[in-house]
Amino acid sequence: MTENTQQQHSAPEPELPKTYAPAEVEGPLYERWVDRGYFAADAKSEKSPFTVVIPPPNVTGSLHLGHAFEHTLIDAITRRKRMQGFETLWQPGMDHAGIATQNVVERELAKEAKSRHDLGREAFVERVWKWKGESGGQISGQMRRLGDGVDWDRERFTMDEGLSQAVKTLFKKLYDDELIYRAERIINWCPRCLTAISDIEVEYQDDDGELVSLKYGDGDETVVVATTRAETMLGDTAIAVHPDDERYQHLIGKLIKLPLTDRSIPVVGDTHVDPEFGTGCVKVTPAHDPNDFEIGQRHGLPSIAVMDEHAVITAHGPFQGLDRLEARSAIVAALRAEGRIVAEKRPYTHSVGHCSRCKTTIEPRLSMQWWVKVGPLAKAAGDAVRDGQVKIHPQEMEKRYFDWVDNLHDWCISRQLWWGHRIPVWYGPDGEVVCVGPDDEEPTGEGWTQDSDVLDTWFSSGLWPFSTLGWPEQTESLAKFYPNSVLVTGYDILFFWVARMMMFGLYAMDGTPPFHTIVLHGMVRDQFGKKMSKSFGNAVNPLDWMDKYGSDAVRFTLARGANPGVDVPIGEDWVQGSRNFANKIWNATRFALMNGATVEGELPPAERLSATDRWILSRLNAVVAEVDAYYEDYQFAKLSEALFHFAWDEVFDWYVELTKTTFQEGGQAAEDTKRVLGEVLDVTLKLLHPVVPFVTETLWTTLTGNESLVVADWPTDSGFRDEAAEREIETVQQVITEVRRFRSDQGLQPAQKVPARLTLDGTQLAPHEAAIRQLLRLQPEGEGFAATATLPVSGATVALDLSGTIDVAAERKRLTKDLAAAEKEITAANAKLGNEAFLAKAPDHVVDKIRGRLTKAEADIERIKGQLDALPAA
RNA sequence: GGGCGCGUAGCUCAGGGGUAGAGCGUCGCCCUUACAAGGCGAAUGUCGGCGGUUCGAAACCGUCCGCGCCCACCA
Numbered sequence: 001m002t003e004n005t006q007q008q009h010s011a012p013e014p015e016l017p018k019t020y021a022p023a024e025v026e027g028p029l030y031e032r033w034v035d036r037g038y039f040a041a042d043a044k045s046e047k048s049p050f051t052v053v054i055p056p057p058n059v060t061g062s063l064h065l066g067h068a069f070e071h072t073l074i075d076a077i078t079r080r081k082r083m084q085g086f087e088t089l090w091q092p093g094m095d096h097a098g099i100a101t102q103n104v105v106e107r108e109l110a111k112e113a114k115s116r117h118d119l120g121r122e123a124f125v126e127r128v129w130k131w132k133g134e135s136g137g138q139i140s141g142q143m144r145r146l147g148d149g150v151d152w153d154r155e156r157f158t159m160d161e162g163l164s165q166a167v168k169t170l171f172k173k174l175y176d177d178e179l180i181y182r183a184e185r186i187i188n189w190c191p192r193c194l195t196a197i198s199d200i201e202v203e204y205q206d207d208d209g210e211l212v213s214l215k216y217g218d219g220d221e222t223v224v225v226a227t228t229r230a231e232t233m234l235g236d237t238a239i240a241v242h243p244d245d246e247r248y249q250h251l252i253g254k255l256i257k258l259p260l261t262d263r264s265i266p267v268v269g270d271t272h273v274d275p276e277f278g279t280g281c282v283k284v285t286p287a288h289d290p291n292d293f294e295i296g297q298r299h300g301l302p303s304i305a306v307m308d309e310h311a312v313i314t315a316h317g318p319f320q321g322l323d324r325l326e327a328r329s330a331i332v333a334a335l336r337a338e339g340r341i342v343a344e345k346r347p348y349t350h351s352v353g354h355c356s357r358c359k360t361t362i363e364p365r366l367s368m369q370w371w372v373k374v375g376p377l378a379k380a381a382g383d384a385v386r387d388g389q390v391k392i393h394p395q396e397m398e399k400r401y402f403d404w405v406d407n408l409h410d411w412c413i414s415r416q417l418w419w420g421h422r423i424p425v426w427y428g429p430d431g432e433v434v435c436v437g438p439d440d441e442e443p444t445g446e447g448w449t450q451d452s453d454v455l456d457t458w459f460s461s462g463l464w465p466f467s468t469l470g471w472p473e474q475t476e477s478l479a480k481f482y483p484n485s486v487l488v489t490g491y492d493i494l495f496f497w498v499a500r501m502m503m504f505g506l507y508a509m510d511g512t513p514p515f516h517t518i519v520l521h522g523m524v525r526d527q528f529g530k531k532m533s534k535s536f537g538n539a540v541n542p543l544d545w546m547d548k549y550g551s552d553a554v555r556f557t558l559a560r561g562a563n564p565g566v567d568v569p570i571g572e573d574w575v576q577g578s579r580n581f582a583n584k585i586w587n588a589t590r591f592a593l594m595n596g597a598t599v600e601g602e603l604p605p606a607e608r609l610s611a612t613d614r615w616i617l618s619r620l621n622a623v624v625a626e627v628d629a630y631y632e633d634y635q636f637a638k639l640s641e642a643l644f645h646f647a648w649d650e651v652f653d654w655y656v657e658l659t660k661t662t663f664q665e666g667g668q669a670a671e672d673t674k675r676v677l678g679e680v681l682d683v684t685l686k687l688l689h690p691v692v693p694f695v696t697e698t699l700w701t702t703l704t705g706n707e708s709l710v711v712a713d714w715p716t717d718s719g720f721r722d723e724a725a726e727r728e729i730e731t732v733q734q735v736i737t738e739v740r741r742f743r744s745d746q747g748l749q750p751a752q753k754v755p756a757r758l759t760l761d762g763t764q765l766a767p768h769e770a771a772i773r774q775l776l777r778l779q780p781e782g783e784g785f786a787a788t789a790t791l792p793v794s795g796a797t798v799a800l801d802l803s804g805t806i807d808v809a810a811e812r813k814r815l816t817k818d819l820a821a822a823e824k825e826i827t828a829a830n831a832k833l834g835n836e837a838f839l840a841k842a843p844d845h846v847v848d849k850i851r852g853r854l855t856k857a858e859a860d861i862e863r864i865k866g867q868l869d870a871l872p873a874a
Numbered sequence: 875g876g877g878c879g880c881g882u883a884g885c886u887c888a889g890g891g892g893u894a895g896a897g898c899g900u901c902g903c904c905c906u907u908a909c910a911a912g913g914c915g916a917a918u919g920u921c922g923g924c925g926g927u928u929c930g931a932a933a934c935c936g937u938c939c940g941c942g943c944c945c946a947c948c949a
Contacts, residue, residue, distance in 0.1 A: 016908095020911085204946090226949060229949095272947085273949085274948090274949085282949050291949075293947095351946090351948075400877085400878070400944065403876095404944090407945085491943095491944090495944095525886095527885075527886065528885075528886075529885095529942095549911095560897080566879085566887095567943095569885095570886095571885090576898090576911075577897065577911090580912085583909070583912090584909065586908085586909080587908040590908050591909080592908080593908090594908070638888085645896085656908075737915090744915040747903075749903065750903070750906060750913075750914060777906075825893075829893090837928095837929035837930090838892095840929075841928085841929055841930090842929065843892090850892080853893075
């Protein structure tokens with residue numbers, strides 16, 4: 001099909017099929033682009049670089065509409081930059097997604113009734129690699145289908161050799177700078193994934209629980225504490241009260257009997273306790289609560305762990321072996337039996353942390369982990385935005401960014417997983433700890449073992465903007481393409497990914513931020529604004545829509561909804577609408593080709609052109625400027641909307657219709673219009689190409705005979721404007737619209753020819769008589785013409801002979817309505833103009849506008865009254 | 875608890891001190907030789923409520939109601 005169109009270009013009347021069939025065109029076009037190397041970025045190029053990295057999709061799956069959305073934006077940005085002459089790199093790749101991928105493969109194993117422990121670490125990791133090999137191809141296939149102009153030769157994976165070197169290098173550097181350390185702290189533990197996770201990997205949600213108040217101690221020395229996690233009381237090592245709380249002053253330092261155990265625990269005074277809250281007494285479990293851990297540290301309390309990694313009670317006694325929830329009710333029951341439950345609140349809604357990967361309730365747990373000391377890194381990451389080196393779009397998101405980087409706790413980076421970058425630290429037989437850099441020998445010999453943990457997956461993706469370019473090697477690509485130009489990603493990973501890239505980029509690249517601009521887009525939602533999810537059943541596979549309506553349609557719909565930073569709803573109807581638009585472009589170009597539109601030769605001089613041609617060229621250049629400005633501001637919805645309306649309303653409806661008369665009349669004017677129409681389509685297709693690459697490529701190569709739109713020059717505003725022509729055509733449009741309305745109200749069928757006398761002499765409409773007659777199906781007046789309806793519009797007169805068939809009632813109704821509107825207008829305008837305060841304070845242009853409205857309304861009234869008088873009696 | 879944002883046509887959303895906009899949907903006429911995936915015409919809104927600022931408020935300010943999101947060591 002594509003081959004066909006190429007050949008047909010030389011034919012005198014190229015014939016494109018009547019309907020655009022995207023599915024036949026898109027695949028071959030994409031492969032041709034790749035084969036020709038359009039998307040390959042050359043580090044040796046003289047051109048200025050423009051770099052964007054893909055937010056690496058997880059290998060765990062396939063692309064969803066969110067990816068399609070993100071890729072549309074990135075592809076549009078990079079396609080335009082490529083056309084503008086930049087050496088453009090869109091860096092592709094995927095993320096190993098440690099915990100997510102390990103979970104997927106573990107689930108697969110579970111189907112075979114195996115666990116990863118049955119395989120052992122090495123075999124398991126091998127199995128994940130195998131799985132990655134099978135799954136990764138799916139994603140690149142989808143990206144090709146979408147039309148992503150990525151440099152496939154540079155595709156990277158966060159676990160490949162080079163990126164592993166980068167990870168080791170950065171780890172070592174941070175370690176040597178004492179920005180990475182190992183410490184025992186309370187961490188967020190997922191008892192299902194069996195690993196620590198970082199603070200942001202915990203999702204809080206309100207869960208129903210039970211708040212019980214427990215009486216500790218005996219006799220006079222009792223306190224009441226409240227808890228939602230009664231099972232942790234087995235690990236209590238103190239009671240805390242506010243040091244100034246007079247109620248409990250006497251107890252500070254005393255020992256209180258801990259129920260269900262044979263232990264007694266001290267009462268300590270700590271300012272963390274809010275005396276206003278509850279009883280003002282807090283049970284302290286340093287091994288299972290972050291606050292309690294802090295209190296424990298301050299008072300030198302012991303930490304007693306009472307649960308294992310599966311959240312099963314390990315403390316000796318009747319509760320040993322119970323799961324935390326079983327233990328909770330068992331312990332409450334036991335305490336109740338002892339009469340120690342003094343109050344219960346059930347349900348008690350409180351915020352509970354869940355593992356963002358598997359939704360299991362997090363168990364805070366004391367554990368030895370590796371940490372990044374984020375203080376200095378986060379400070380730099382914040383400053384780079386504060387001092388304007390890096391801009392965030394939309395700007396409202398900056399506040400969120402600052403809130404986070406300015407209040408960041410140290411980052412727990414070790415994971416008790418097998419899939420990921422192994423922590424490059426070795427422990428010797430005599431307690432030696434050695435961090436092994438990328439060029440160092442790994443320690444060998446008796447008793448040396450490597451740390452068994454792997455790094456948080458975001459550690460390696462934090463290096464993505466430079467690790468993909470070969471860092472730590474000082475490659476040509478790194479020199480050419482770092483820093484990246486723009487980062488386009490969802491606001492949902494601002495902290496996970498963007499902030500981490502900022503920290504690592506600034507740190508590793510000597511203060512050069514990884515990108516200058518951060519563009520945050522929203523999330524794709526369904527047509528009712530609901531979040532898309534598999535469980536809710538409203539998730540859509542973008543491939544289905546692409547097969548049905550074409551990638552262009554999906555892309556255009558997404559771009560059109562892309563208002564900065566806000567979520568974008570999408571429904572199948574809208575994709576259909578975009579498909580219709582693509583088809584409209586197709587047919588308009590088909591019309592142009594059939595009528596000899598050309599891009600050959602210079603544009604005719606403006607003096608020679610008709611007002612119609614000058615009008616559309618004026619509008620065209622204005623739209624070029626408008627679209628460019630929107631692109632610079634990442635306003636995808638606006639630019640798509642502007643192009644949609646310009647193309648459809650102005651070019652395809654008005655201009656194309658107006659050219660028909662010109663083409664019929666022939667002569668120099670027709671020749672000129674062929675060139676102008678060619679120009680308008682040439683530029684319009686170029687402007688549309690970044691968003692709808694396929695249909696525009698097919699049409700443009702046919703129209704121009706050139707190789708490809710992908711490497712064509714991006715249009716620039718020639719500066720040509722002709723306001724007089726714009727006003728003139730607006731008037732023509734008004735006349736035609738007005739008479740059409742009349743025709744419609746009169747029940748005249750669109751095709752019905754009506755004899756008419758046009759009195760246009762001395763008005764700017766005179767040159768457009770033929771076009772007006774054609775568009776309105778107005779015949780020459782001929783013999784025995786009798787005007788039965790006269791429409792004075794814009795200083796001219798259109799008199800129609802309806803041969804006595806005029807629907808007087810309908811026309812009277814229409815005119816009466818118009819009259820009422822005009823009278824209302826006059827009242828409103830007079831009210832304004834009679835208001836002295838308004839005249840004194842309103843700016844001139846507003847007053848002029850109102851005066852203009854008044855004048856027009858007065859003229860309208862005269863006209864309408866005349867028309868009403870002229871109507872035959874009903 | 876703190877922060878951010880949003881409530882505009884049936885639906886999804888733009889707009890933003892000077893007579894209310896788009897897409898989809900609805901109604902009517904039409905297969906007018908680029909396109910019925912189309913053309914032409916039409917209808918539809920006290921711009922969440924109440925106050926205030928202003929000559930003028932849907933827009934700015936305050937407040938209330940409703941919704942969403944982010945952050946937080948709410949025992």
